[in-house]
Amino acid sequence: MPADRFPPGTRVRTFPHDPPHHTRLPRYARGKRGVVIEPEGPAELADVSAQGRGDAPVEQVYAVRFAARDLWGEGDHHVVLDLWESYLEEDHGHER
Amino acid sequence: MSGDHSDATIARRVRRLETLLEDKGVLSGARLDEIIDATLTGATPANGARVVARAWVDEEFRSRLLADGTAAVRELGFMEGSYQRLRVVENTATTHNVIVCTLCSCYPLRLLGPSPSWYKSEAYRSRVVREPRAVLAEFGLELPAGTDITVWDSSAETRYMVLPRRPEGTRELGEEQLAALVTRNALIGTAPV
Numbered sequence: 001m002p003a004d005r006f007p008p009g010t011r012v013r014t015f016p017h018d019p020p021h022h023t024r025l026p027r028y029a030r031g032k033r034g035v036v037i038e039p040e041g042p043a044e045l046a047d048v049s050a051q052g053r054g055d056a057p058v059e060q061v062y063a064v065r066f067a068a069r070d071l072w073g074e075g076d077h078h079v080v081l082d083l084w085e086s087y088l089e090e091d092h093g094h095e096r
Numbered sequence: 097m098s099g100d101h102s103d104a105t106i107a108r109r110v111r112r113l114e115t116l117l118e119d120k121g122v123l124s125g126a127r128l129d130e131i132i133d134a135t136l137t138g139a140t141p142a143n144g145a146r147v148v149a150r151a152w153v154d155e156e157f158r159s160r161l162l163a164d165g166t167a168a169v170r171e172l173g174f175m176e177g178s179y180q181r182l183r184v185v186e187n188t189a190t191t192h193n194v195i196v197c198t199l200c201s202c203y204p205l206r207l208l209g210p211s212p213s214w215y216k217s218e219a220y221r222s223r224v225v226r227e228p229r230a231v232l233a234e235f236g237l238e239l240p241a242g243t244d245i246t247v248w249d250s251s252a253e254t255r256y257m258v259l260p261r262r263p264e265g266t267r268e269l270g271e272e273q274l275a276a277l278v279t280r281n282a283l284i285g286t287a288p289v
Contacts, residue, residue: 041254
């Protein structure tokens with residue numbers, strides 16, 4: 001495995017895509033901003049393996065923490081999701 | 097996604113798969129039964145309760161448990177041979193954790209036994225990520241306004257278990273007596289101990 005792309009503390013944004021196949025990126029967390037807590041360890045990309053294909057890439061999975069306000073527009077709690085690397089991009093935006 | 101694991105299509109598919117495994121000599125029916133039995137036998141919340149009680153009486157075990165849940169519970173003989181990772185999240189005076197699987201019903205079966213039906217319900221899965229304070233209040237758990245709540249949505253290969261707070265006035269109790277206080281809902285985060 002190469003070095004982790006998103007070290008702990010990295011601000012990330014999830015992709016907003018709505019794929020026609022199975023995905024582990026829940027709808028409520030698409031296109032949302034969060035912060036990487038830490039890597040959870042590599043796993044096969046479920047989006048591909050769920051299609052019965054044997055060529056699923058193995059990617060790092062990250063525990064990512066989201067503020068309820070960023071997910072729902074309200075609330076003071078946090079939600080943590082385990083997300084595959086290809087669901088994420090670094091968030092360089094400053095408007096928060 | 098329906099989240100319904102008991103429909104006829106999947107049952108047929110499982111039976112077909114079992115037949116294929118046997119026909120091709122990959123696995124005998126008897127061996128398959130052994131594996132299923134080994135996974136399910138003794139899969140009860142008493143396991144999670146034992147882990148919690150050990151963490152309450154053994155500070156070094158508690159540290160190892162929070163740092164690497166899988167390795168720590170294996171010290172007690174749990175989750176051997178599992179490909180899943182376990183992360184144990186600790187409640188404190190100011191933080192509270194609760195677990196869910198919004199996609200289906202992922203759950204640390206070996207430590208908590210089969211999940212309760214409400215854990216698999218649409219209502220719990222959709223509401224606890226959005227309004228955990230209200231959902232926990234419906235379970236009878238009223239948290240102080242300042243408590244930081246984190247909801248852990250088990251959507252990948254990691255399973256979560258809550259390490260509840262040790263109740264007041266239990267200093268005299270031994271590990272076994274402490275374990276008897278820990279309920280399944282406390283391990284999910286929908287009840288205190």
